[in-house]
Amino acid sequence: MYRRSPMKIVTVCAAGALALTACGQAGQGGTTTEDGREQLTMWTHSAGNPAELEVYEQIIEDFNASQDQYEVVSESFPQGAYNDAIVAAAAADDLPCLLDMDGPIVANWAWAGYLQPLEFPAEITGSLLPTAVGTYQGDIYSAGYWDAALAVFARQSVLEKNDIRIPTVDDPWTVDEFDDALETLQAAGYETPLDIGAEDKGEWWSYAYSPMLQSAGGDEIDRDTYLSADGALNGPEAVDFFTWFQEAFDKGWASADGTIGNEEFNADEVALSYTGVWNAMDSLEAAGDDLLILPPPDFGTGPRIGGGSWQWGISSSCASPEGARAYLEFSFKDEYIAQFSDKQVVIPATAGAEMLSEHFGEDGDLRPFVELSQKFALARPETPAYPVISSTFEKAAKDIMNGADVGSTLDGAVQEIDANIASNDGYGF
């Protein structure tokens, strides 16, 4: 037991040291290949998503073949570990040249100095959905091929049978109509008429419910100054909305139990489902022509849905930003965007790609999402404070759902957000 060790220790240490240096080598850019090309490293969050990776591989292959100056080398991470990998790489000054990121984190990473301004030609960024572009302090730091959208799914037959008006983009349900509809549906035998998605956790809460708050006239932060949430998150409009939110659970219209995803709707256990475009294909299969993709209700100032999905940016430590920019510009072709959109079931970011898309074109079965996104999408607050805002929002909304006093809970959340902003010297605002 004790004897054979010295050699082993040396071997293990050597292996460990090698592994450490090997890790130290990953990332950045600036290395050249044998045939004299400059390598651009690229990280995606798409491991485990073959449909998305397939398109990236295609783009990279096309780009590498189209010129002989650069070579893009990609590496994928699972989504759950992706942000941690980026933060760790940044701490080790080892970021890849090209990286993708979720829309709401862009401002935080730009503020932290991870990213450099994208400096894309205006004709590209101008052609994209506004929510597919990430900005901080007036500079563009990221651009995405697609956006996602939320909607209320329903079955036409169910609404008609219960004499519920079918809302349109121009004439959505008012909150009173929505309440009546839920009550009617509950009386018609749906024990929990609405799957609002409250069993999920994390960013979903801010993504899904802050648009409702904004529709009511509140917000997660005062977007004029980005320095305080006071008045926005705890004003009378916010209190009204969260009171509604709490009552929806009290009355059994919605429930915090259930499974993440859209199974309850597909099995006709709930009549309405507040969910995202990514669940649309399964529901189309389950409900067929009967499926309605409806705008979310109007809580006072018109319906809102969350905008901003995964986008691409260039790291500040990238040795060859020109190369990275060349790759990204190359990749924003309608045909690629349309492929992303159809394979992943997300809304294409350009009008040109919409025409090419099978699902989102003029006659596509998921066309309503495009209208919802164009008319109602609002990006989450573009401030470096967003991760804190989102986490605080989630906690406050969950507490309210579980019966906490609305006013004091919101005041507490505002205090927490404001304290964080102050301790970060205003996050540059």
Place this chain on the structure above:
Amino acid sequence: MALPALTLLVLFLVIPALLAFGLSFTNARLISPNPPRFVGLDNFVRAFTADPVFLRSTLNTFVFAGVVVPVQAGLGLALAVLVNQKIRGVTAFRVIFFVPVVTSIVVVSILWRFLYQDDGLINSFIDTVTFGAWHGMAWLNDPSTALGAIIVLSIWQAVGFHMLIWLSGLQTIPEELYEAARMDGASPWQQFAHVTWPGLRSTMVFVLVTITIAALGLFVQIDVMTQGGPVNSTSTLVYHAVRKGYREQETGYGATISLIFFVIVLVIALIQRYLTREED
């Protein structure tokens, strides 16, 4: 010979502990272009005066440990005594009691979250045995039952491990002592009180200390099942430290909470050590 172990200990235990100590007096952030500033005791003042969730988390942690330590230790001992008998099929019982221990706590937590739902297995069970007279609730969604629900699940999951430790202790007690006791006419209870229990002393100390430390460090069940809710009723110190220090990126404040947690665990461990010391 101890070098590899020492290297790892220093690298992953001593250095992080020292770092946490240093960071807790700064406003260091996980992600920030601004360098950390020394802020003195600000973080500690904030924890005790301006952070109600911290205070609630401390209380929850103590409640959890206060229930889990005696119940889990006692139940473990009872099970160990049961499965220490020489009857047929006793190994099967040992295996059954031990299975939850080798199951990942994340998996266990996810499964129990389903069991605790409004229409979950536990409520169906209650419904059936009371012939519908009493219907349970969504256990994890009510501030008054959520922590209790997590306590039950945690004990169920870990009791098998301590049963095994007790069992190993039981088997070190020589059979002759029981024979002698029986010769003197000792009842089963007297045998337990005067032979078994004194013989388990060092096992008892070990079980007590390990359960206490594990109970104070409650995190996974909370993270998977309730995320500290409803209304902070299940937030614990470790969970709060992770939420503040990592998810909300306030590394300095997270380090402060960890440091307070460290001191609490240290004090409790020292008290236990003192109370259970060998009296020569």
